[in-house]
Amino acid sequence: MNTVVALSPGVAEAVQELEGFSSEGVGLEPDGSGGAYVTIPIELGPSWSAGAAPLTFHLPFNYPAASPYPYYLPGNLNLADPWPPALQRIQWRNQNVIQVSLRHNNWDPHRDRVLGCILQVKEWLQR
Amino acid sequence: MSALRISGKDYAALNRHLFRPDRDEYGAVILAGRSDVRELPTFLAREVHLLDETEFTAGEYGYRQIAPHVLAKLGNRAAEQKLSLFTCHSHPTATDRNRLSVPDLEAHERVFPHLLDIVDGGAVGGITFGLESAAGEIWAPDAEPQALSHVDIVGASSDQLFPDPRHDVETDLRFDRQARMFGAEGQAKLRNSTIAVIGAGGGGSMVIEQLAHLGVGRLLAVDYDVVKTHNLSRVMGATPEDATHGRKKVDVARDLVSRIDPTIDFQGIDGDLADGPVAQRVASADFIFLCTDTITSRLVANAIVHAHFIPMIQIGAKVDLLNKGAIESIYVAVRPVFPGRGCLACAGLIDPTALQREAATDEERQAQNYLNLPEVIDPSVVTLNGVAASVATNLMLMNIVGLADDEYLDHRLFDAQTGNWLSLKVQSDLGCRWCGSNDKSAFGLGSSAWLPVRIGEPDPPAPVASSRFARWLPWRRKRPSR
Numbered sequence: 001m002n003t004v005v006a007l008s009p010g011v012a013e014a015v016q017e018l019e020g021f022s023s024e025g026v027g028l029e030p031d032g033s034g035g036a037y038v039t040i041p042i043e044l045g046p047s048w049s050a051g052a053a054p055l056t057f058h059l060p061f062n063y064p065a066a067s068p069y070p071y072y073l074p075g076n077l078n079l080a081d082p083w084p085p086a087l088q089r090i091q092w093r094n095q096n097v098i099q100v101s102l103r104h105n106n107w108d109p110h111r112d113r114v115l116g117c118i119l120q121v122k123e124w125l126q127r
Numbered sequence: 128m129s130a131l132r133i134s135g136k137d138y139a140a141l142n143r144h145l146f147r148p149d150r151d152e153y154g155a156v157i158l159a160g161r162s163d164v165r166e167l168p169t170f171l172a173r174e175v176h177l178l179d180e181t182e183f184t185a186g187e188y189g190y191r192q193i194a195p196h197v198l199a200k201l202g203n204r205a206a207e208q209k210l211s212l213f214t215c216h217s218h219p220t221a222t223d224r225n226r227l228s229v230p231d232l233e234a235h236e237r238v239f240p241h242l243l244d245i246v247d248g249g250a251v252g253g254i255t256f257g258l259e260s261a262a263g264e265i266w267a268p269d270a271e272p273q274a275l276s277h278v279d280i281v282g283a284s285s286d287q288l289f290p291d292p293r294h295d296v297e298t299d300l301r302f303d304r305q306a307r308m309f310g311a312e313g314q315a316k317l318r319n320s321t322i323a324v325i326g327a328g329g330g331g332s333m334v335i336e337q338l339a340h341l342g343v344g345r346l347l348a349v350d351y352d353v354v355k356t357h358n359l360s361r362v363m364g365a366t367p368e369d370a371t372h373g374r375k376k377v378d379v380a381r382d383l384v385s386r387i388d389p390t391i392d393f394q395g396i397d398g399d400l401a402d403g404p405v406a407q408r409v410a411s412a413d414f415i416f417l418c419t420d421t422i423t424s425r426l427v428a429n430a431i432v433h434a435h436f437i438p439m440i441q442i443g444a445k446v447d448l449l450n451k452g453a454i455e456s457i458y459v460a461v462r463p464v465f466p467g468r469g470c471l472a473c474a475g476l477i478d479p480t481a482l483q484r485e486a487a488t489d490e491e492r493q494a495q496n497y498l499n500l501p502e503v504i505d506p507s508v509v510t511l512n513g514v515a516a517s518v519a520t521n522l523m524l525m526n527i528v529g530l531a532d533d534e535y536l537d538h539r540l541f542d543a544q545t546g547n548w549l550s551l552k553v554q555s556d557l558g559c560r561w562c563g564s565n566d567k568s569a570f571g572l573g574s575s576a577w578l579p580v581r582i583g584e585p586d587p588p589a590p591v592a593s594s595r596f597a598r599w600l601p602w603r604r605k606r607p608s609r
Contacts, residue, residue: 006582006583008577008579008582009577010577033581033582034580034581034582035486058487060482060483060486061579061581061582062401062423062426062482062486062579062580064479065477065482065579066479066482066486067480067482067483068483069483069495070495088494090494091490091494092490092491092494099494099495101495103480107479109472109479109560110559110560
């Protein structure tokens with residue numbers, strides 16, 4: 001059965017940009033209102049227990065007017081001390097995850113895109 | 128029949144260009160989007176091109192003509208932008224009566240079939256403006272030419288231009304005293320208006336009550352909430368029984384309006400402006416009051432104003448508290464948002480982080496509050512709502528009956544502790560995606576504009592992914608087996 005996926009234009013454009021960025025493709029789960037939960041593989045730094053992991057985030061139907069935040073890593077990952085305050089272990093969508101609380105404080109919906117945020121998060125996670 | 132809407136700012140420039148002391152004829156071209164949610168299909172003037180003497184020249188057949196290269200250039204632009212094209216010129220001696228002349232109609236016969244080919248999908252039309260009148264016709268692909276009904280000018284003082292003056296109307300005795308201020312014609316304009324009120328709580332219910340007393344013809348109230356005990360200090364018409372039974376706020380508003388004037392066509396929508404069908408209904412109104420406190424509804428309403436040229440006033444009251452509960456400031460905000468003016472996004476009043484927070488689930492919001500900050504319940508006081516509602520409703524009244532000045536469109540803040548008013552002018556950011564002058568802006572695109580609303584989704588939504596990525600999907604193990 002074919003599934004018709006309804007995404008808002010802003011979210012569809014963002015997914016297209018992310019697909020161009022990720023050689024391994026992009027996971028996409030529509031949220032039912034025009035937004036989507038997006039997962040993209042990301043390389044991690046040497047302090048992490050794995051070299052790479054899926055990074056998941058929600059793009060709401062009104063993205064890019066709404067800024068993307070926060071990001072989630074699988075809960076089975078570990079990090080050598082010290083555990084930074086921007087990371088919290090929580091339950092999200094019935095799964096154990098690590099919430100990455102990195103916010104874009106000066107998000108400009110006319111200029112900024114989620115791809116830029118992902119690059120910043122990636123850089124931070126690779127430290 | 129169709130209508131044309133134009134922002135007050137653009138009409139002022141067009142009017143200055145078309146009517147000059149030499150009383151000669153001048154020309155312009157309007158490229159327009161189209162709104163199909165109103166009673167009449169309505170074209171929206173997105174671009175107004177004022178033609179100089181090399182572009183509006185001596186005519187080969189009539190007195191003046193638009194140079195063919197100009198029509199070709201602007202026709203191609205209309206095709207690229209999926210817009211319709213209107214040629215415009217002045218009849219400088221026409222005041223409140225106006226007609227397309229025989230040479231005008233003959234020129235349309237010669238030129239419009241070719242122009243329709245160039246515009247490729249959009250309509251073309253010709254409009255002649257008098258000082259207080261407008262007449263025109265519209266050619267759409269595969270349809271007979273139709274007369275233009277009128278031109279709506281959406282400015283501080285809204286106005287309408289018809290081919291002929293409107294007939295005087297009698298005023299119902301109940302409106303006699305107010306009609307002595309703005310006339311029977313003003314009262315008729317109120318009666319012919321559809322006003323949307325988003326939010327029927329403290330501020331919205333007061334606006335609704337005043338609109339009912341003013342005698343507007345149709346009221347569209349939107350609210351998904353029910354009356355609770357703590358609302359009773361502010362919601363007009365709400366009773367303890369309403370709170371006990373959790374009555375819908377729109378039902379309370381309906382009763383309130385019915386008691387004041389049962390002839391008003393009241394339409395209550397138990398829904399959210401951020402849902403597509405609700406937003407479409409609101410875009411069919413003549414004026415919008417935004418009386419909610421969510422940034423999501425602010426974003427949607429702001430988009431409707433600029434995409435569909437519907438004037439709006441956003442109201443709110445805010446009590447800022449210091450850490451220990453002491454009052455820092457108490458103020459009321461009344462913010463007109465009109466097409467052709469700076470929008471709420473340009474004023475920095477649409478916070479991207481707040482939009483993200485409002486889109487999150489309760490569980491997500493709780494997780495994001497990892498610092499365990501206590502939930503803050505904002506104070507809310509009926510007198511503050513009353514100031515905002517009365518000033519805003521008065522502005523709408525001045526706008527509809529044509530008595531407002533441009534200055535009236537400034538944002539206003541009322542300091543409840545000093546009684547002082549502060550005015551703020553908002554500049555439009557040229558790059559703004561809602562009100563800006565750029566190819567990606569929603570300004571005047573009408574029904575083809577993207578509104579930032581929730582869209583329908585097949586049930587149930589299913590995960591999808593490119594196959595090469597499937598191994599990463601955290602939810603994959605939960606998918607049903609085939």
